[in-house]
Amino acid sequence: MAEQPTALERFVQGILPENPVYRQLIGLCPILAITNSMQAAVTMAVAVTFVLVCANAVISLIRPLLKPHLRIVIFTLTIATFVTIADRVLAAYLYQMSKTLGPYIPLIIVNCLIICRCEVCASKQPVFTAVSDAVGQSIGYGLALASIACVREVLGTGMFFGMRVMPAAWPDWSVMVLPPGGFIVFGLLLGTANWISNRR
Amino acid sequence: MIKAAERQQTVTTKDIPSPEIHVAPSPHLGNTHFSTRRMMIDVLIALVPAMGMALYLFREYALRQLLIGIGACLVSELIFVRLRGTNVSLKDCSAAVTGVILALSMPPTAPWYATAIAAVVAIGLGKILFGGLGMNIFNPAMVGRAFVMISFAGVMGAGAYEATGTLVDALSQATPMNAFKQAGVLAPVPQLFWGLTNGSLGETSAVACLLGGIYLCVRRTASWEIPVAMIATVIVIASIPDMAGYHGGRLIMHHVLGGALLFGAFFIATDPVGSPLTPKGKTIFGIGAGALVMLLRLYSGYPEGVMFAVLLMNAVTPLINRWTIPRTMGEY
Amino acid sequence: MVEQGDNTTRKKNGFRNNYIVQAWLGIVLALVFGIALSTVQAVLGPVIATNKINETKEKVPELLLGRDAGQDTEDRQLQITILPMTVAKSGIQKSYNVFEAKYADGTLAGWVTKVDGQGYADRIELLLGLNPSAEEITGLYILDQKETPGLGNKIVEERWRDQFTLKKTQGSLRVVKGGAKEKDEIDSVSGATISSNSVVDIINKTVADLKQPLAVAARKQKD
Numbered sequence: 228m229a230e231q232p233t234a235l236e237r238f239v240q241g242i243l244p245e246n247p248v249y250r251q252l253i254g255l256c257p258i259l260a261i262t263n264s265m266q267a268a269v270t271m272a273v274a275v276t277f278v279l280v281c282a283n284a285v286i287s288l289i290r291p292l293l294k295p296h297l298r299i300v301i302f303t304l305t306i307a308t309f310v311t312i313a314d315r316v317l318a319a320y321l322y323q324m325s326k327t328l329g330p331y332i333p334l335i336i337v338n339c340l341i342i343c344r345c346e347v348c349a350s351k352q353p354v355f356t357a358v359s360d361a362v363g364q365s366i367g368y369g370l371a372l373a374s375i376a377c378v379r380e381v382l383g384t385g386m387f388f389g390m391r392v393m394p395a396a397w398p399d400w401s402v403m404v405l406p407p408g409g410f411i412v413f414g415l416l417l418g419t420a421n422w423i424s425n426r427r
Numbered sequence: 428m429i430k431a432a433e434r435q436q437t438v439t440t441k442d443i444p445s446p447e448i449h450v451a452p453s454p455h456l457g458n459t460h461f462s463t464r465r466m467m468i469d470v471l472i473a474l475v476p477a478m479g480m481a482l483y484l485f486r487e488y489a490l491r492q493l494l495i496g497i498g499a500c501l502v503s504e505l506i507f508v509r510l511r512g513t514n515v516s517l518k519d520c521s522a523a524v525t526g527v528i529l530a531l532s533m534p535p536t537a538p539w540y541a542t543a544i545a546a547v548v549a550i551g552l553g554k555i556l557f558g559g560l561g562m563n564i565f566n567p568a569m570v571g572r573a574f575v576m577i578s579f580a581g582v583m584g585a586g587a588y589e590a591t592g593t594l595v596d597a598l599s600q601a602t603p604m605n606a607f608k609q610a611g612v613l614a615p616v617p618q619l620f621w622g623l624t625n626g627s628l629g630e631t632s633a634v635a636c637l638l639g640g641i642y643l644c645v646r647r648t649a650s651w652e653i654p655v656a657m658i659a660t661v662i663v664i665a666s667i668p669d670m671a672g673y674h675g676g677r678l679i680m681h682h683v684l685g686g687a688l689l690f691g692a693f694f695i696a697t698d699p700v701g702s703p704l705t706p707k708g709k710t711i712f713g714i715g716a717g718a719l720v721m722l723l724r725l726y727s728g729y730p731e732g733v734m735f736a737v738l739l740m741n742a743v744t745p746l747i748n749r750w751t752i753p754r755t756m757g758e759y
Numbered sequence: 760m761v762e763q764g765d766n767t768t769r770k771k772n773g774f775r776n777n778y779i780v781q782a783w784l785g786i787v788l789a790l791v792f793g794i795a796l797s798t799v800q801a802v803l804g805p806v807i808a809t810n811k812i813n814e815t816k817e818k819v820p821e822l823l824l825g826r827d828a829g830q831d832t833e834d835r836q837l838q839i840t841i842l843p844m845t846v847a848k849s850g851i852q853k854s855y856n857v858f859e860a861k862y863a864d865g866t867l868a869g870w871v872t873k874v875d876g877q878g879y880a881d882r883i884e885l886l887l888g889l890n891p892s893a894e895e896i897t898g899l900y901i902l903d904q905k906e907t908p909g910l911g912n913k914i915v916e917e918r919w920r921d922q923f924t925l926k927k928t929q930g931s932l933r934v935v936k937g938g939a940k941e942k943d944e945i946d947s948v949s950g951a952t953i954s955s956n957s958v959v960d961i962i963n964k965t966v967a968d969l970k971q972p973l974a975v976a977a978r979k980q981k982d
């Protein structure tokens with residue numbers, strides 16, 4: 228068996244070299260659905276971080292007990308629990324944001340990013356490595372969400388984090404806050420990311 | 428196809444020194460004058476009546492849109508083509524055609540940034556990202572227009588066509604399609620025919636579109652099946668309420684002559700890149716586009732539907748092409 | 760990673776192959792997680808429920824007393840109670856959630872009701888404020904809508920909503936284009952006639968249904 232990466236390697240890899248969105252192309256549903264404002268994107272990133280760190284930690288702790296053919300069930304069970312907690316906490320303390328994000332918080336359950344990290348890292352490596360992997364991947368995911376949301380919010384509403392950054396005469400590009408804007412911006416940024424890495 | 432055959436040829440005959448024989452499926456006779464450049468210049472010539480009519484009717488508004496549209500298209504073509512690292516191809520005139528069609532499909536009152544962004548999106552997103560001319564799935568001009576139409580609904584929508592306090596008479600009235608959608612008012616047929624109504628720059632005059640369109644069909648730059656099928660479908664669908672006796676025959680004329688139908692049928696739907704290859708496929712394309720136009724005009728929130736109809740049919744073109752592969756003789 | 764580690768070398772006997780025994784970890788985890796989740800729900804459930812009610816309640820003073828009064832904390836001392844109301848019209852039962860607002864001294868301040876109806880894109884959910892006798896609209900607030908950005912979503916703007924304030928509920932309201940002149944006319948959002956019509960339709964229907972019962976309820980309270 229090949230040697231597993233260390234905790235530091237896992238952490239660094241998640242941020243850029245193996246960025247979940249721009250490199251692995253996973254967890255794209257929220258990338259397209261909720262990146263029309265920075266606030267929503269950051270909330271989503273925090274929720275994903277919470278779920279990913281907790282799920283990775285728990286899976287890593289119980290990894291000697293996992294049976295290969297039943298592991299996915301255990302993964303899903305664990306993830307679903309933490310997603311439900313995140314959803315309830317949001318509804319209790321950030322009610323408006325929870326209404327804006329709507330079904331996309333519960334949908335973290337089926338976000339392949341989390342089950343992927345459980346499978347690749349947490350079910351094989353000790354807790355510290357698993358948690359640093361989760362943090363690294365979450366930062367990468369958060370950066371990707373923020374990069375897309377930044378473009379879409381500024382162009383689409385002339386605002387950044389709900390604050391006006393464009394002059395008052397700025398014509399809002401409504402298409403950017405609508406679903407097509409998500410696809411277009413994501414495609415263009417992904418192309419740019421590939422272009423930059425090809426030039427290196 | 429010829430290129431692929433050639434390549435195969437060179438691979439298989441690599442080690443055997445023998446004269447190179449080109450093998451290619453028929454037809455072996457090709458019209459060398461039938462180049463992209465010639466087709467594009469034909470389209471430009473065909474658009475002259477519509478451009479002239481727009482300039483006559485909307486004066487400085489039309490001039491402004493045309494200048495911005497063509498200029499922005501040429502500049503973005505230069506930039507994007509250079510970004511892709513290929514040779515600059517302004518000489519084939521395709522960017523100019525996109526620019527003219529785009530400008531003629533814009534509302535006269537559209538602000539400069541709307542036309543400019545539409546041009547950049549048309550060339551960048553609509554054409555170059557797909558691999559340049561011939562590779563695009565959607566009509567570039569319509570991609571650009573749809574982008575700004577959805578983005579700037581306030582300055583591009585039906586309400587934005589009406590402007591007060593200008594010297595241009597046409598701008599003071601509602602567009603025929605919008606007047607019908609909102610109040611059920613039908614515009615007089617001669618006005619629609621000569622084009623003395625409000626509307627997007629190039630679409631108002633039925634006679635200008637017909638002149639240009641017939642020129643295109645005669646020159647075989649555009650295939651006649653698409654416009655004929657499209658207009659026929661619109662006539663059939665519009666005649667249903669007419670035959671029930673609601674509008675006394677005027678509804679057909681309203682739907683055929685009014686709005687962007689003729690302009691779209693002759694200049695936009697006939698784009699050879701986004702439409703099917705075979706005559707049968709082209710007929711299906713035209714029928715589909717015509718039916719969608721009527722569906723959108725009658726039941727959507729928009730008064731006009733040519734743009735979305737053509738874009739939707741562009742999307743199913745690969746499918747139509749698969750359905751209508753011609754059979755060789757004797758094949759079942 | 761499936762067939763690796765110590766799992767493959769483990770002996771397989773009848774007892775160990777039993778489904779329940781195989782799944783012991785899942786069952787234990789489900790129990791633990793279940794308990795954890797019910798604790799979370801027990802703690803946060805009430806908070807979420809109040810959030811939902813507060814969402815409407817917060818808007819009540821603004822809808823009844825005007826925007827400036829709504830911001831003043833002293834005027835917020837309205838006592839709000841929820842009053843479910845069922846209206847039977849031509850055989851169809853319709854239920855409304857009406858919020859009854861009273862001043863501190865017990866006099867009625869007005870009614871706010873939460874209604875929804877079909878808009879251009881999706882359902883529009885709104886709050887409608889009525890004065891105690893239900894003869895006048897005191898305010899309108901759009902809770903939720905998904906109308907076209909740039910056109911239909913302008914129904915949430917104060918400038919448009921303010922038209923409804925002080926409209927009489929005698930007849931039904933009408934949407935006109937290009938400047939409302941009559942008392943029962945509402946100027947439509949330019950380019951979004953359907954969205955404007957939807958909002959006015961929802962209001963007309965609600966007013967028609969609730970005017971009578973609310974007026975009766977108000978009279979009863981006075982006596």
